[in-house]
Amino acid sequence: MASRTSSGQHQRTIPPADPDAANHYELLGVRLEATSAEITRAYREAMKRFHPDRVAPEYRPAAESICKDLNRAYSTLSNPVKRVAYDRTIRQEVVQDQIMRRYAGMGGPPPVQQHAPGLKREPTASERQDHRQSERSAIVSLFAIFVIVTVGAIGLILVAALVSFAFRELF
Numbered sequence: 001m002a003s004r005t006s007s008g009q010h011q012r013t014i015p016p017a018d019p020d021a022a023n024h025y026e027l028l029g030v031r032l033e034a035t036s037a038e039i040t041r042a043y044r045e046a047m048k049r050f051h052p053d054r055v056a057p058e059y060r061p062a063a064e065s066i067c068k069d070l071n072r073a074y075s076t077l078s079n080p081v082k083r084v085a086y087d088r089t090i091r092q093e094v095v096q097d098q099i100m101r102r103y104a105g106m107g108g109p110p111p112v113q114q115h116a117p118g119l120k121r122e123p124t125a126s127e128r129q130d131h132r133q134s135e136r137s138a139i140v141s142l143f144a145i146f147v148i149v150t151v152g153a154i155g156l157i158l159v160a161a162l163v164s165f166a167f168r169e170l171f
Contacts (some may be wrong), residue, residue, distance in 0.1 A: 023090060024073035029124055032087070036078060043074040103128070
């Protein structure tokens with residue numbers, strides 16, 4: 001799409017991002033602050049992993065779909081102007097999703113797994129570390145709740161015993 005500016009030059013305009021499309025950053029497995037080199041590296045690794053020529057014939061349609069999504073994500077994120085426009089449209093949603101995943105342990109599987117259940121990628125080191133950290137946090141929280149409930153129950157039993165003993169002495 002092109003439009004003319006007041007000086008008569010062509011200026012390219014970028015259509016708004018599709019809100020139903022997969023998050024490009026998650027699809028490539030990079031952070032929001034990723035450099036162009038990190039984006040390129042992630043794109044190449046993902047293309048090597050999911051290229052239709054490198055998967056079994058029964059998974060080729062799913063791999064083609066993933067590759068199309070990867071190409072779309074890379075073309076958006078590798079172009080600085082498109083990336084800024086894309087970031088504006090998704091930043092709030094992505095930040096909220098990341099916060100929910102980190103602190104509440106919510107969130108579905110990565111978009112790649114949603115496209116092709118037969119193509120399962122290995123989690124990255126940071127994803128494994130985040131998973132271990134969230135597991136530890138959950139265990140600590142459950143243990144703390146157990147201790148609080150147990151101490152509260154013991155306290156109620158002791159209070160009931162003291163009250164019973166006090167009434168028995170009075171009467």
